[in-house]
Amino acid sequence: MGAQATRLTDTKIRNVRPGAKEIVLSDGQGLQLRVRPNNTRTWSFNYVHPLTKKRKGISLGVYGPVSLSDARKQATEYREMVAKGVDPMEHRKALSRHSRTEAESLFENVASAWFEIKKDSVKPDYAEDVWRSLDLHVFPKLGKVPISKVTAPDVISILRPVEQKGSLETVKRVSQRLNEIMAYAVNSGLIFSNPLTNIYKIFKKPRKKSMATLPPDELPELMVTLANASIKRTTRCLIEWQLHTMTRPVEAATTRWNDIDMDRRIWSIPAERMKKGKPHFIPLSDQALALLALMRPYSGHLDYVFPADRNPRTHTNSQTANMALKRMGFEGRLVSHGLRSIASTILNEEAWDRELIEVALAHADKDEVRSAYNRANYLERRKPMMEWWSKHIEQASMGNLSVTAAGNASLQASLPRTSSM
Numbered sequence: 134m135g136a137q138a139t140r141l142t143d144t145k146i147r148n149v150r151p152g153a154k155e156i157v158l159s160d161g162q163g164l165q166l167r168v169r170p171n172n173t174r175t176w177s178f179n180y181v182h183p184l185t186k187k188r189k190g191i192s193l194g195v196y197g198p199v200s201l202s203d204a205r206k207q208a209t210e211y212r213e214m215v216a217k218g219v220d221p222m223e224h225r226k227a228l229s230r231h232s233r234t235e236a237e238s239l240f241e242n243v244a245s246a247w248f249e250i251k252k253d254s255v256k257p258d259y260a261e262d263v264w265r266s267l268d269l270h271v272f273p274k275l276g277k278v279p280i281s282k283v284t285a286p287d288v289i290s291i292l293r294p295v296e297q298k299g300s301l302e303t304v305k306r307v308s309q310r311l312n313e314i315m316a317y318a319v320n321s322g323l324i325f326s327n328p329l330t331n332i333y334k335i336f337k338k339p340r341k342k343s344m345a346t347l348p349p350d351e352l353p354e355l356m357v358t359l360a361n362a363s364i365k366r367t368t369r370c371l372i373e374w375q376l377h378t379m380t381r382p383v384e385a386a387t388t389r390w391n392d393i394d395m396d397r398r399i400w401s402i403p404a405e406r407m408k409k410g411k412p413h414f415i416p417l418s419d420q421a422l423a424l425l426a427l428m429r430p431y432s433g434h435l436d437y438v439f440p441a442d443r444n445p446r447t448h449t450n451s452q453t454a455n456m457a458l459k460r461m462g463f464e465g466r467l468v469s470h471g472l473r474s475i476a477s478t479i480l481n482e483e484a485w486d487r488e489l490i491e492v493a494l495a496h497a498d499k500d501e502v503r504s505a506y507n508r509a510n511y512l513e514r515r516k517p518m519m520e521w522w523s524k525h526i527e528q529a530s531m532g533n534l535s536v537t538a539a540g541n542a543s544l545q546a547s548l549p550r551t552s553s554m
Contacts, residue, residue, distance in 0.1 A: 288329055292308065315328065367440070413495045416512060455468055
Protein backbone atom coordinates (compact mmCIF):
# COMPACT_ATOMS: atom_id res chain seq x y z
CA MET A 134 0.00 0.00 0.00
CA GLY A 135 1.45 3.36 -1.11
CA ALA A 136 2.27 6.12 1.30
CA GLN A 137 -0.55 8.62 1.78
CA ALA A 138 0.27 12.28 0.90
CA THR A 139 0.50 14.66 3.80
CA ARG A 140 -2.35 17.11 3.41
CA LEU A 141 -1.58 20.78 2.99
CA THR A 142 -2.20 23.51 5.51
CA ASP A 143 -2.29 27.26 5.05
CA THR A 144 0.83 27.54 7.24
CA LYS A 145 2.76 25.11 5.05
CA ILE A 146 1.66 26.95 1.91
CA ARG A 147 2.70 30.34 3.29
CA ASN A 148 6.09 29.06 4.44
CA VAL A 149 7.15 27.51 1.13
CA ARG A 150 9.69 29.60 -0.76
CA PRO A 151 9.90 29.63 -4.57
CA GLY A 152 12.92 27.99 -6.14
CA ALA A 153 14.64 28.01 -9.49
CA LYS A 154 12.15 25.41 -10.72
CA GLU A 155 8.44 24.90 -10.17
CA ILE A 156 7.59 23.29 -6.81
CA VAL A 157 4.58 20.94 -6.67
CA LEU A 158 2.80 20.50 -3.32
CA SER A 159 0.26 17.66 -3.16
CA ASP A 160 -2.87 17.67 -1.03
CA GLY A 161 -3.81 14.17 -2.13
CA GLN A 162 -6.48 12.72 -4.46
CA GLY A 163 -5.26 14.78 -7.44
CA LEU A 164 -5.28 18.24 -5.83
CA GLN A 165 -1.97 20.07 -6.17
CA LEU A 166 -0.54 23.53 -5.58
CA ARG A 167 2.14 24.64 -8.05
CA VAL A 168 4.57 27.31 -6.83
CA ARG A 169 6.38 28.90 -9.77
CA PRO A 170 9.73 30.70 -9.59
CA ASN A 171 7.91 34.06 -9.76
CA ASN A 172 6.00 32.98 -6.61
CA THR A 173 2.69 32.53 -8.45
CA ARG A 174 0.76 29.80 -6.61
CA THR A 175 -1.84 27.99 -8.71
CA TRP A 176 -4.21 25.17 -7.83
CA SER A 177 -4.64 22.25 -10.24
CA PHE A 178 -6.58 19.02 -10.25
CA ASN A 179 -5.01 16.01 -11.95
CA TYR A 180 -7.24 13.18 -13.13
CA VAL A 181 -7.56 10.33 -15.61
CA HIS A 182 -9.97 10.99 -18.48
CA PRO A 183 -12.96 8.66 -17.96
CA LEU A 184 -12.93 7.49 -21.60
CA THR A 185 -9.45 7.93 -23.06
CA LYS A 186 -7.74 7.07 -19.75
CA LYS A 187 -5.15 9.75 -20.47
CA ARG A 188 -3.83 11.90 -17.64
CA LYS A 189 -5.10 15.48 -17.68
CA GLY A 190 -4.91 18.53 -15.48
CA ILE A 191 -7.27 21.43 -14.97
CA SER A 192 -6.55 24.74 -13.23
CA LEU A 193 -8.65 25.70 -10.21
CA GLY A 194 -7.38 29.25 -9.82
CA VAL A 195 -4.75 31.14 -7.83
CA TYR A 196 -4.14 30.56 -4.13
CA GLY A 197 -5.47 33.52 -2.16
CA PRO A 198 -8.58 34.31 -4.15
CA VAL A 199 -9.15 30.52 -4.16
CA SER A 200 -8.56 29.23 -0.63
CA LEU A 201 -7.40 25.76 0.36
CA SER A 202 -10.97 24.93 1.39
CA ASP A 203 -12.39 26.19 -1.95
CA ALA A 204 -9.84 24.16 -3.90
CA ARG A 205 -10.73 20.98 -2.01
CA LYS A 206 -14.47 21.48 -2.67
CA GLN A 207 -13.84 22.02 -6.39
CA ALA A 208 -11.56 18.97 -6.56
CA THR A 209 -14.22 16.86 -4.86
CA GLU A 210 -16.84 17.97 -7.44
CA TYR A 211 -14.49 17.14 -10.31
CA ARG A 212 -13.70 13.67 -8.83
CA GLU A 213 -17.43 12.98 -8.72
CA MET A 214 -17.73 14.02 -12.39
CA VAL A 215 -14.93 11.68 -13.41
CA ALA A 216 -16.62 8.86 -11.48
CA LYS A 217 -19.79 9.53 -13.53
CA GLY A 218 -17.88 9.50 -16.81
CA VAL A 219 -17.78 13.28 -17.29
CA ASP A 220 -14.58 15.11 -18.24
CA PRO A 221 -14.30 18.21 -15.97
CA MET A 222 -12.47 20.23 -18.63
CA GLU A 223 -15.09 19.54 -21.29
CA HIS A 224 -17.78 20.36 -18.74
CA ARG A 225 -16.15 23.73 -17.99
CA LYS A 226 -15.87 24.57 -21.70
CA ALA A 227 -19.54 23.73 -22.19
CA LEU A 228 -20.49 26.03 -19.31
CA SER A 229 -18.36 28.81 -20.80
CA ARG A 230 -20.00 28.43 -24.21
CA HIS A 231 -23.41 28.46 -22.56
CA SER A 232 -22.56 31.63 -20.62
CA ARG A 233 -21.37 33.39 -23.77
CA THR A 234 -24.44 32.31 -25.69
CA GLU A 235 -26.71 33.41 -22.88
CA ALA A 236 -25.01 36.83 -22.75
CA GLU A 237 -25.31 37.24 -26.50
CA SER A 238 -28.96 36.19 -26.36
CA LEU A 239 -30.00 38.79 -23.78
CA PHE A 240 -32.88 40.73 -25.30
CA GLU A 241 -30.99 44.03 -25.41
CA ASN A 242 -28.02 42.43 -27.18
CA VAL A 243 -30.26 40.73 -29.76
CA ALA A 244 -32.12 44.02 -30.28
CA SER A 245 -28.80 45.78 -30.80
CA ALA A 246 -27.76 43.23 -33.46
CA TRP A 247 -31.15 43.64 -35.19
CA PHE A 248 -30.85 47.43 -35.02
CA GLU A 249 -27.43 47.41 -36.74
CA ILE A 250 -29.18 45.97 -39.79
CA LYS A 251 -32.40 47.97 -39.44
CA LYS A 252 -30.75 51.39 -39.24
CA ASP A 253 -29.16 51.02 -42.68
CA SER A 254 -32.59 50.71 -44.31
CA VAL A 255 -34.26 53.74 -42.71
CA LYS A 256 -33.54 57.44 -42.27
CA PRO A 257 -31.34 58.50 -39.32
CA ASP A 258 -34.19 60.35 -37.58
CA TYR A 259 -36.43 57.29 -37.80
CA ALA A 260 -33.63 54.99 -36.63
CA GLU A 261 -33.12 57.23 -33.62
CA ASP A 262 -36.84 57.08 -32.85
CA VAL A 263 -36.79 53.27 -33.06
CA TRP A 264 -33.95 52.89 -30.56
CA ARG A 265 -35.35 55.57 -28.25
CA SER A 266 -38.71 53.78 -28.04
CA LEU A 267 -37.02 50.50 -27.08
CA ASP A 268 -34.75 52.21 -24.58
CA LEU A 269 -37.70 53.95 -22.96
CA HIS A 270 -40.38 51.25 -22.93
CA VAL A 271 -38.68 47.85 -23.31
CA PHE A 272 -35.09 47.66 -22.06
CA PRO A 273 -35.77 48.70 -18.44
CA LYS A 274 -37.82 45.50 -17.94
CA LEU A 275 -36.64 43.09 -20.64
CA GLY A 276 -33.13 44.27 -21.56
CA LYS A 277 -31.31 41.71 -19.38
CA VAL A 278 -33.76 38.85 -19.97
CA PRO A 279 -32.63 36.05 -22.34
CA ILE A 280 -34.68 36.36 -25.49
CA SER A 281 -35.83 32.76 -25.13
CA LYS A 282 -37.52 33.76 -21.86
CA VAL A 283 -39.47 36.73 -23.28
CA THR A 284 -43.19 35.99 -23.35
CA ALA A 285 -46.35 37.70 -24.54
CA PRO A 286 -47.49 38.39 -20.93
CA ASP A 287 -44.14 40.18 -20.33
CA VAL A 288 -44.76 42.52 -23.25
CA ILE A 289 -48.41 43.06 -22.35
CA SER A 290 -47.43 44.12 -18.82
CA ILE A 291 -45.01 46.65 -20.29
CA LEU A 292 -47.29 48.14 -22.94
CA ARG A 293 -50.61 48.08 -21.06
CA PRO A 294 -49.73 51.20 -19.00
CA VAL A 295 -48.72 52.98 -22.23
CA GLU A 296 -52.08 52.02 -23.73
CA GLN A 297 -53.91 53.31 -20.66
CA LYS A 298 -52.23 56.69 -21.09
CA GLY A 299 -53.78 56.86 -24.55
CA SER A 300 -50.47 56.52 -26.44
CA LEU A 301 -51.90 53.99 -28.87
CA GLU A 302 -49.56 54.89 -31.73
CA THR A 303 -46.60 54.21 -29.44
CA VAL A 304 -48.06 50.81 -28.50
CA LYS A 305 -48.52 49.98 -32.16
CA ARG A 306 -44.98 51.01 -33.16
CA VAL A 307 -43.28 49.25 -30.23
CA SER A 308 -45.29 46.08 -30.92
CA GLN A 309 -44.14 46.13 -34.53
CA ARG A 310 -40.51 46.61 -33.52
CA LEU A 311 -40.65 43.81 -30.97
CA ASN A 312 -42.06 41.50 -33.63
CA GLU A 313 -39.17 42.35 -35.95
CA ILE A 314 -36.62 41.66 -33.21
CA MET A 315 -38.20 38.29 -32.39
CA ALA A 316 -38.34 37.37 -36.09
CA TYR A 317 -34.63 38.23 -36.32
CA ALA A 318 -33.98 35.95 -33.32
CA VAL A 319 -35.86 33.10 -35.01
CA ASN A 320 -33.89 33.55 -38.23
CA SER A 321 -30.65 33.68 -36.23
CA GLY A 322 -31.42 30.35 -34.56
CA LEU A 323 -31.69 31.84 -31.07
CA ILE A 324 -35.33 30.82 -30.60
CA PHE A 325 -37.61 28.36 -32.40
CA SER A 326 -40.71 30.54 -32.75
CA ASN A 327 -41.93 34.09 -32.26
CA PRO A 328 -44.14 34.33 -29.14
CA LEU A 329 -45.16 37.90 -30.00
CA THR A 330 -46.83 37.27 -33.36
CA ASN A 331 -49.94 39.48 -33.61
CA ILE A 332 -49.37 40.81 -30.07
CA TYR A 333 -50.77 44.16 -31.26
CA LYS A 334 -54.24 42.62 -31.53
CA ILE A 335 -54.65 42.56 -27.77
CA PHE A 336 -54.35 46.35 -27.54
CA LYS A 337 -56.71 49.10 -28.66
CA LYS A 338 -56.13 50.29 -32.21
CA PRO A 339 -55.18 53.93 -32.70
CA ARG A 340 -57.76 55.93 -34.57
CA LYS A 341 -56.57 57.42 -37.79
CA LYS A 342 -56.78 61.17 -37.62
CA SER A 343 -57.28 63.00 -40.86
CA MET A 344 -54.71 65.70 -41.53
CA ALA A 345 -56.30 69.09 -40.91
CA THR A 346 -56.89 70.70 -44.28
CA LEU A 347 -59.22 73.16 -46.03
CA PRO A 348 -61.91 72.35 -48.57
CA PRO A 349 -61.13 73.64 -52.08
CA ASP A 350 -63.51 76.61 -51.85
CA GLU A 351 -61.54 77.98 -48.88
CA LEU A 352 -58.26 78.28 -50.80
CA PRO A 353 -59.01 81.98 -51.56
CA GLU A 354 -59.41 82.62 -47.83
CA LEU A 355 -56.01 81.06 -47.19
CA MET A 356 -54.33 83.15 -49.88
CA VAL A 357 -55.94 86.42 -48.73
CA THR A 358 -55.01 85.70 -45.11
CA LEU A 359 -51.47 84.77 -46.15
CA ALA A 360 -51.13 88.01 -48.15
CA ASN A 361 -52.09 90.13 -45.16
CA ALA A 362 -50.40 88.14 -42.40
CA SER A 363 -47.68 89.69 -40.28
CA ILE A 364 -45.05 87.06 -41.02
CA LYS A 365 -41.56 87.12 -42.42
CA ARG A 366 -40.92 87.03 -46.14
CA THR A 367 -39.10 83.69 -45.81
CA THR A 368 -42.04 82.07 -44.00
CA ARG A 369 -44.60 83.37 -46.47
CA CYS A 370 -42.53 82.22 -49.45
CA LEU A 371 -41.99 78.84 -47.79
CA ILE A 372 -45.74 78.29 -47.41
CA GLU A 373 -46.41 79.26 -51.03
CA TRP A 374 -43.45 77.17 -52.23
CA GLN A 375 -44.86 74.13 -50.47
CA LEU A 376 -48.30 74.81 -51.90
CA HIS A 377 -47.04 75.22 -55.48
CA THR A 378 -44.69 72.22 -55.40
CA MET A 379 -47.04 69.93 -53.42
CA THR A 380 -44.18 68.80 -51.19
CA ARG A 381 -44.09 67.71 -47.56
CA PRO A 382 -43.12 70.29 -44.90
CA VAL A 383 -39.62 68.91 -44.34
CA GLU A 384 -38.95 68.62 -48.06
CA ALA A 385 -39.93 72.26 -48.60
CA ALA A 386 -37.99 73.51 -45.57
CA THR A 387 -34.78 71.76 -46.70
CA THR A 388 -34.85 73.03 -50.31
CA ARG A 389 -31.27 73.55 -51.55
CA TRP A 390 -30.21 75.90 -54.31
CA ASN A 391 -27.89 73.22 -55.70
CA ASP A 392 -30.84 70.89 -56.28
CA ILE A 393 -32.60 73.35 -58.58
CA ASP A 394 -31.90 73.43 -62.31
CA MET A 395 -33.12 76.83 -63.49
CA ASP A 396 -32.50 76.08 -67.16
CA ARG A 397 -34.48 72.85 -67.15
CA ARG A 398 -36.94 74.23 -64.57
CA ILE A 399 -36.65 71.11 -62.39
CA TRP A 400 -36.18 70.66 -58.65
CA SER A 401 -34.43 67.35 -57.91
CA ILE A 402 -34.82 66.15 -54.31
CA PRO A 403 -32.26 63.46 -53.34
CA ALA A 404 -33.50 60.11 -52.02
CA GLU A 405 -32.14 60.70 -48.50
CA ARG A 406 -34.43 63.70 -48.04
CA MET A 407 -37.58 61.93 -49.25
CA LYS A 408 -39.96 60.02 -46.97
CA LYS A 409 -39.97 56.96 -49.22
CA GLY A 410 -36.21 57.03 -49.76
CA LYS A 411 -36.43 57.58 -53.52
CA PRO A 412 -35.39 60.69 -55.50
CA HIS A 413 -38.20 63.00 -56.55
CA PHE A 414 -38.29 65.42 -59.49
CA ILE A 415 -40.62 68.39 -59.64
CA PRO A 416 -41.31 70.52 -62.75
CA LEU A 417 -41.25 74.17 -61.66
CA SER A 418 -43.99 76.50 -62.82
CA ASP A 419 -43.52 80.21 -63.58
CA GLN A 420 -44.92 81.00 -60.15
CA ALA A 421 -42.51 78.61 -58.41
CA LEU A 422 -39.59 80.22 -60.25
CA ALA A 423 -40.90 83.64 -59.19
CA LEU A 424 -40.73 82.52 -55.56
CA LEU A 425 -37.10 81.50 -56.05
CA ALA A 426 -36.35 84.87 -57.67
CA LEU A 427 -37.89 86.58 -54.65
CA MET A 428 -35.72 84.55 -52.25
CA ARG A 429 -32.44 84.79 -54.18
CA PRO A 430 -31.38 88.23 -52.79
CA TYR A 431 -31.80 86.84 -49.27
CA SER A 432 -30.42 83.32 -49.57
CA GLY A 433 -28.85 82.91 -53.02
CA HIS A 434 -25.38 82.94 -51.44
CA LEU A 435 -26.36 80.25 -48.91
CA ASP A 436 -26.99 76.50 -49.20
CA TYR A 437 -30.69 76.58 -48.37
CA VAL A 438 -33.41 78.57 -50.11
CA PHE A 439 -35.24 79.08 -46.80
CA PRO A 440 -32.53 79.67 -44.17
CA ALA A 441 -33.05 79.65 -40.42
CA ASP A 442 -33.04 83.02 -38.66
CA ARG A 443 -30.56 82.16 -35.93
CA ASN A 444 -28.20 80.16 -38.12
CA PRO A 445 -28.57 81.03 -41.82
CA ARG A 446 -26.15 78.24 -42.70
CA THR A 447 -28.91 75.73 -41.97
CA HIS A 448 -32.54 75.53 -43.09
CA THR A 449 -35.68 76.83 -41.43
CA ASN A 450 -37.54 74.46 -39.13
CA SER A 451 -40.05 72.12 -40.77
CA GLN A 452 -42.62 73.34 -38.20
CA THR A 453 -42.20 77.02 -39.13
CA ALA A 454 -45.07 76.92 -41.61
CA ASN A 455 -47.30 75.16 -39.06
CA MET A 456 -46.65 77.80 -36.42
CA ALA A 457 -47.38 80.56 -38.92
CA LEU A 458 -50.68 78.97 -39.95
CA LYS A 459 -51.71 78.78 -36.28
CA ARG A 460 -50.93 82.47 -35.79
CA MET A 461 -52.93 83.25 -38.92
CA GLY A 462 -56.03 81.69 -37.30
CA PHE A 463 -56.02 78.27 -38.99
CA GLU A 464 -55.36 76.21 -35.86
CA GLY A 465 -57.49 73.06 -35.99
CA ARG A 466 -58.42 73.80 -39.61
CA LEU A 467 -55.15 73.50 -41.48
CA VAL A 468 -51.63 72.19 -40.93
CA SER A 469 -48.82 72.65 -43.42
CA HIS A 470 -48.98 68.99 -44.47
CA GLY A 471 -52.64 69.61 -45.33
CA LEU A 472 -51.56 71.91 -48.18
CA ARG A 473 -50.86 68.73 -50.16
CA SER A 474 -54.42 67.55 -49.53
CA ILE A 475 -55.80 70.80 -50.94
CA ALA A 476 -53.79 70.26 -54.12
CA SER A 477 -54.78 66.59 -54.38
CA THR A 478 -58.49 67.31 -53.90
CA ILE A 479 -58.62 70.14 -56.44
CA LEU A 480 -56.58 68.33 -59.09
CA ASN A 481 -58.73 65.20 -58.74
CA GLU A 482 -61.92 67.28 -58.95
CA GLU A 483 -60.57 68.84 -62.13
CA ALA A 484 -60.12 65.34 -63.58
CA TRP A 485 -56.36 65.39 -63.92
CA ASP A 486 -54.83 61.94 -64.36
CA ARG A 487 -54.88 60.35 -60.91
CA GLU A 488 -51.58 58.62 -61.49
CA LEU A 489 -49.92 61.93 -62.35
CA ILE A 490 -51.25 63.39 -59.11
CA GLU A 491 -49.89 60.44 -57.08
CA VAL A 492 -46.47 60.83 -58.68
CA ALA A 493 -46.53 64.58 -58.02
CA LEU A 494 -47.26 63.86 -54.35
CA ALA A 495 -44.35 61.37 -54.27
CA HIS A 496 -46.61 58.57 -53.07
CA ALA A 497 -44.93 55.17 -53.30
CA ASP A 498 -45.72 52.87 -56.20
CA LYS A 499 -45.64 49.21 -55.08
CA ASP A 500 -44.42 48.23 -58.53
CA GLU A 501 -40.77 49.38 -58.34
CA VAL A 502 -40.04 48.71 -62.01
CA ARG A 503 -43.01 50.77 -63.11
CA SER A 504 -42.10 53.43 -60.54
CA ALA A 505 -38.60 53.83 -61.99
CA TYR A 506 -40.05 54.13 -65.49
CA ASN A 507 -42.73 56.59 -64.44
CA ARG A 508 -40.25 59.00 -62.88
CA ALA A 509 -38.90 59.72 -66.34
CA ASN A 510 -42.07 59.15 -68.34
CA TYR A 511 -44.32 61.37 -66.22
CA LEU A 512 -42.03 64.38 -65.82
CA GLU A 513 -43.06 66.00 -69.09
CA ARG A 514 -46.71 65.05 -68.60
CA ARG A 515 -46.73 66.63 -65.15
CA LYS A 516 -45.54 70.03 -66.38
CA PRO A 517 -48.95 71.19 -67.71
CA MET A 518 -50.60 70.00 -64.50
CA MET A 519 -48.15 71.91 -62.30
CA GLU A 520 -48.57 75.05 -64.42
CA TRP A 521 -52.35 74.76 -64.16
CA TRP A 522 -52.13 74.27 -60.39
CA SER A 523 -49.95 77.36 -59.93
CA LYS A 524 -52.30 79.47 -62.02
CA HIS A 525 -55.22 78.19 -59.96
CA ILE A 526 -53.43 79.31 -56.80
CA GLU A 527 -52.90 82.76 -58.31
CA GLN A 528 -56.55 83.00 -59.29
CA ALA A 529 -57.47 82.05 -55.72
CA SER A 530 -55.22 84.92 -54.66
CA MET A 531 -57.56 87.23 -56.63
CA GLY A 532 -54.86 88.06 -59.10
CA ASN A 533 -52.60 90.28 -57.05
CA LEU A 534 -52.23 88.94 -53.51
CA SER A 535 -49.80 86.08 -54.10
CA VAL A 536 -46.12 86.87 -53.60
CA THR A 537 -45.56 85.44 -57.06
CA ALA A 538 -47.84 87.92 -58.79
CA ALA A 539 -45.72 89.31 -61.61
CA GLY A 540 -44.98 93.01 -61.62
CA ASN A 541 -46.62 93.70 -58.24
CA ALA A 542 -43.73 95.71 -56.79
CA SER A 543 -45.90 97.47 -54.24
CA LEU A 544 -46.85 94.12 -52.66
CA GLN A 545 -43.21 93.06 -52.39
CA ALA A 546 -42.33 96.34 -50.71
CA SER A 547 -45.15 95.89 -48.20
CA LEU A 548 -44.18 92.40 -47.06
CA PRO A 549 -43.33 92.45 -43.32
CA ARG A 550 -39.66 91.73 -42.60
CA THR A 551 -39.31 92.03 -38.84
CA SER A 552 -42.06 89.79 -37.44
CA SER A 553 -41.11 87.10 -34.93
CA MET A 554 -42.29 84.34 -37.28
